[in-house]
Amino acid sequence: MEIKTFERSYLQGAKDALKSAFYHENSDAFFNEWEFAQLLLGSDGYIPELCLVALDEKKVVGYNALTEARIGGCSGLALGPLGVRKEYQNTGIGSALVKECIKRAEKAGFPWIVLLGGNYYSRFGFESGKPYGITVSENEFENEHIRILFLDEALKYKISGRLVYCDAFYDSDGKLL
Template sequence: MVKEAFYRPDKNEYFNEWEFVDKVRDDTGFIPQLCLVATINEEIVGYIMLSKALIGKHAGLSLGPLAVKPSYQRKGIGKRLIDYGLNQAKDIGYEWIVLTGGDYYYQLGFEPALKYGIKLSDNHPENPYLKIKFLYNNKQVPGIVKYCDSFYDENGELL
């Protein structure tokens, strides 16, 4: 289902979301109860994964990938998956969730991470796209985001 949501004939195959999901599932940062699917009539139509992340010594989560089958996109399935995932994460006790993405995530309460001194690394080109949502009121976690190991290539570069 993740491949169906993301595959494009001209897509760079060096990194793709469907193989990335498998890498994260084999990582110590994988949290089975935060790997969620949406179904309609027993058909899987949406998927979201939240995995462990750190900002300095502060534990939290990263969100992604979020995938919705093309024929079900723009029907609110992704939003409902994210809302459910955020509630599950909060119930477990996680304080924040980061992701790299566009303006879509603002409607779900995510904010620019740079506003809080949170970034991927100094001068990383994706820093402006890094978003964070605090599940509680603690916003004192400035620093560098460190995802679980599967987010990095063999040279330690973020995929």
């Protein structure tokens, strides 16, 4: 297995991997992560070198993207979507993708990475956004799921307020997808 920078030729494989990771019977009612991967490519927040795939031989088995985001007046990164093909899950691929994206973000000098997710991310140092006063909407359930990793520890408690993703994450009414 190897982690590589995303290229257009991996798009169908990446969509298939995300569909395998996220699809369930009620998927139509929820966020479509696999089409979203394509939407991101045309977004103002897309950063080519921070969009990654995991390959097994030539097959795309995982995908992860970091895109530009802001909290208050401060610029950083948002993680996701992250997905690993079902039959490859729990073999370290998700961890490899997250670790590589953290390494690249640090090298590029970004101060933080934020995401909406669960406990999986604490192993990489992500913490709840709540003590820092970070919100993503008026919806408390969504706010509870904010996780942040400070790459620049000096910014802890210095940034707070509304998390704003890049344009791809919002519908035409400005509502978070």
